[in-house]
Amino acid sequence: MPSDAPGSAPRDGMGPRAACARALRSLEIAWRAAPWSLVLYSVLTVAAGVLPAGATLVTKWLLDILQAGDGAEGVPGPLAEAPLLLVVLLGMFTLVSALSEYVLTYLSSRLKRAVALLVQERLYGAVDRIAGLRRFEDPAFLDRLRMAQTAATTAPEEILGSLFGTVRWALTITGFLGILLTISPVITAITVVSALPMLFVQMMLDRERAGMLWRMSPRMRRQMFYQQLMLDPAAIKETRLFGAGGFLLRRMRGELLRINGAEERLDRRTVLGHGPLALLGALVSAGGLVWMVAGALRGEFTIGDVSAFIAAVAGVQSSLGGIVGSLTGAYQALLLMGHYQDVVSTPSDLPVPADPRPVGRLREGIELEDVWFRYTDDGPWVLRGVSLTIPAEGSLALVGLNGAGKSTLVKLLCRMYDPTRGRVLWDGTDLREMDLGALRSRMSAVFQDFMSYELPVRENIALGALEDGDDGDRIREAARTAGADGFIGDLPHGYDTMLSRVFYQSEDGDEDTESGTTLSGGQWQKLAIARSMMRRGRDLLIVDEPTSGLDPEAEREVQDRLRALRTGAATVMISHRLGAVRGADRIVVLEDGVVTERGDHGELMARGGEYARLFSLQAEGYTGGDAPGDAPGGPPAEPDEVMA
Numbered sequence: 001m002p003s004d005a006p007g008s009a010p011r012d013g014m015g016p017r018a019a020c021a022r023a024l025r026s027l028e029i030a031w032r033a034a035p036w037s038l039v040l041y042s043v044l045t046v047a048a049g050v051l052p053a054g055a056t057l058v059t060k061w062l063l064d065i066l067q068a069g070d071g072a073e074g075v076p077g078p079l080a081e082a083p084l085l086l087v088v089l090l091g092m093f094t095l096v097s098a099l100s101e102y103v104l105t106y107l108s109s110r111l112k113r114a115v116a117l118l119v120q121e122r123l124y125g126a127v128d129r130i131a132g133l134r135r136f137e138d139p140a141f142l143d144r145l146r147m148a149q150t151a152a153t154t155a156p157e158e159i160l161g162s163l164f165g166t167v168r169w170a171l172t173i174t175g176f177l178g179i180l181l182t183i184s185p186v187i188t189a190i191t192v193v194s195a196l197p198m199l200f201v202q203m204m205l206d207r208e209r210a211g212m213l214w215r216m217s218p219r220m221r222r223q224m225f226y227q228q229l230m231l232d233p234a235a236i237k238e239t240r241l242f243g244a245g246g247f248l249l250r251r252m253r254g255e256l257l258r259i260n261g262a263e264e265r266l267d268r269r270t271v272l273g274h275g276p277l278a279l280l281g282a283l284v285s286a287g288g289l290v291w292m293v294a295g296a297l298r299g300e301f302t303i304g305d306v307s308a309f310i311a312a313v314a315g316v317q318s319s320l321g322g323i324v325g326s327l328t329g330a331y332q333a334l335l336l337m338g339h340y341q342d343v344v345s346t347p348s349d350l351p352v353p354a355d356p357r358p359v360g361r362l363r364e365g366i367e368l369e370d371v372w373f374r375y376t377d378d379g380p381w382v383l384r385g386v387s388l389t390i391p392a393e394g395s396l397a398l399v400g401l402n403g404a405g406k407s408t409l410v411k412l413l414c415r416m417y418d419p420t421r422g423r424v425l426w427d428g429t430d431l432r433e434m435d436l437g438a439l440r441s442r443m444s445a446v447f448q449d450f451m452s453y454e455l456p457v458r459e460n461i462a463l464g465a466l467e468d469g470d471d472g473d474r475i476r477e478a479a480r481t482a483g484a485d486g487f488i489g490d491l492p493h494g495y496d497t498m499l500s501r502v503f504y505q506s507e508d509g510d511e512d513t514e515s516g517t518t519l520s521g522g523q524w525q526k527l528a529i530a531r532s533m534m535r536r537g538r539d540l541l542i543v544d545e546p547t548s549g550l551d552p553e554a555e556r557e558v559q560d561r562l563r564a565l566r567t568g569a570a571t572v573m574i575s576h577r578l579g580a581v582r583g584a585d586r587i588v589v590l591e592d593g594v595v596t597e598r599g600d601h602g603e604l605m606a607r608g609g610e611y612a613r614l615f616s617l618q619a620e621g622y623t624g625g626d627a628p629g630d631a632p633g634g635p636p637a638e639p640d641e642v643m644a
């Protein structure tokens with residue numbers, strides 16, 4: 001379980017245990033992603049860490065020998081007699097130091113790429129395992145997801161860089177402090193103590209920055225939303241016509257200004273916090289140098305000591321700066337990593353049964369048993385005590401005004417949500433007790449807000465049953481059933497035509513710069529129907545407004561085909577065109593989440609209730625009240641008959 005579940009208050013700090021756990025997790029990811037690069041990177045980091053102090057020590061010995069000859073104190077015996085060897089050693093240190101930087105940069109990029117791949121794979125894999133819709137409608141989860149996405153692209157690399165940076169700087173500092181200790185324990189202590197406030201202040205600022213990032217997350221998402229609207233061709237159509245571009249730009253700017261303001265305030269505090277600390281560091285260096293030079297003039301220190309002191313104080317201070325920088329990066333990245341790990345370990349919003357019941361072929365039907373549903377705990381009831389049966393191999397039509405709850409009911413059938421109360425039964429078994437993947441594989445659907453994928457025609461259809469994605473005959477058959485084969489044949493590359501004005505026809509995009517093409521609303525809808533036709537042996541076919549975008553001829557054609565396909569599967573159909581649902585075995589009228597009428601077309605017309613009222617209203621719209629059957633008291637003309 002994540003340490004704080006989606007929807008709960010964010011945390012902007014973390015304890016040492018959590019930090020260590022996240023750092024270890026990052027190392028584990030790097031080990032899995034690129035083990036040899038990690039090993040080599042570690043070895044070179046240690047080398048790069050000890051080299052500066054080593055070079056300083058060798059320089060000190062060299063200078064002491066030059067000053068005092070063979071009698072130089074503290075120079076190891078064999079080296080004291082071979083100053084040339086010290087020069088060679090110094091040259092080697094310089095060479096290895098320079099080369100190791102290049103190799104470290106190369107290895108770091110290699111690790112970064114491998115880790116980013118693995119982390120993104122895990123993140124989006126985890127998102128894909130969230131089976132329902134609820135999480136994706138929860139702003140707190142979406143904020144966490146946005147942070148996790150940022151983490152996935154930058155955090156592991158930042159953490160590794162910072163961890164290794166910290167090790168490297170710590171080794172360098174240890175080396176320099178060792179040299180300083182041999183010169184003066186007092187100066188060593190002052191150098192260390194003067195550096196501690198910097199570490200403390202930086203930690204505080206890091207914590208504040210992490211909190212600020214979290215607080216600004218909704219604004220960042222909003223800002224991205226405005227940016228996307230300004231780039232989305234569908235939105236551009238409206239925003240150009242209504243002249244709303246400036247409005248979006250101002251909104252985006254407003255959000256950015258607020259984000260910038262928060263960052264600016266923090267940056268100012270950072271500068272104010274660091275200024276006095278930098279002054280303290282400079283005073284320690286200057287004071288120490290005066291003291292050393294005075295001592296050297298009195299003959300207490302050698303030239304080698306003074307040179308080693310200058311190099312060591314500068315080295316300790318810059319390494320401390322490096323450590324602070326690394327710890328800052330690590331702290332922020334570890335906080336971000338927390339969001340990543342929370343998302344990766346987020347359980348599905350739909351409970352998974354410990355021992356799922358097998359999903360067999362639908363024999364009797366699907367039953368809704370006193371189903372109540374609302375989207376949020378404090379929201380209004382959308383379905384209120386709905387009970388109905390969808391017979392296997394039978395068709396059921398849902399009819400009702402906008403907002404009556406029809407699409408919501410369909411989402412419960414696909415188990416995008418679980419009912420708040422009541423049950424949905426598949427041949428008597430609660431959907432919650434079944435394996436969700438197996439259950440959904442027995443269904444197919446054309447949703448009201450179907451997708452238009454910016455992919456080739458073939459893939460747009462194959463997405464309905466990827467296991468048959470290479471079966472060209474099957475794809476063509478699905479397209480024929482949906483009445484899509486005619487216009488597909490007219491496309492420049494037939495089934496291989498890229499349906500996008502944003503991507504090139506060639507997926508590689510390096511040589512072929514022919515742009516793709518796009519379809520009309522009705523043609524896209526036919527592709528969505530073809531996609532739903534791909535799934536073999538489905539037991540439930542859901543069609544939510546399947547023909548709303550089709551021309552009358554295509555509508556008739558698709559209706560006839562869908563009617564033929566209904567055999568062998570339960571069908572749930574939603575349409576505001578009542579002529580399209582009149583042939584259903586059973587029609588259910590929903591009003592404000594409650595079933596108010598049920599029966600077949602004839603029964604409901606005879607009853608003279610809401611269905612008959614809506615049907616007559618629509619028929620009047622087609623005939624203008626002049627149709628033969630439209631006379632008061634007579635049966636109303638039916639839209640299909642009028643259109644035929």
Ligand SMILES: Nc1ncnc2c1ncn2[C@@H]1O[C@H](COP(=O)(O)OP(=O)(O)OP(=O)(O)O)[C@@H](O)[C@H]1O
Binds near residue numbers: 137375401409448
């Ligand atoms: N994801 C959601 N979160 C919160 N409320 C929602 C959500 N989806 C729908 N609703 C609300 O639930 C109610 C029923 O919506 P639903 O889409 O089921 O109606 P419908 O009968 O399909 O309408 P239409 O005929 O317009 O498609 C509406 O009041 C709507 O505002």
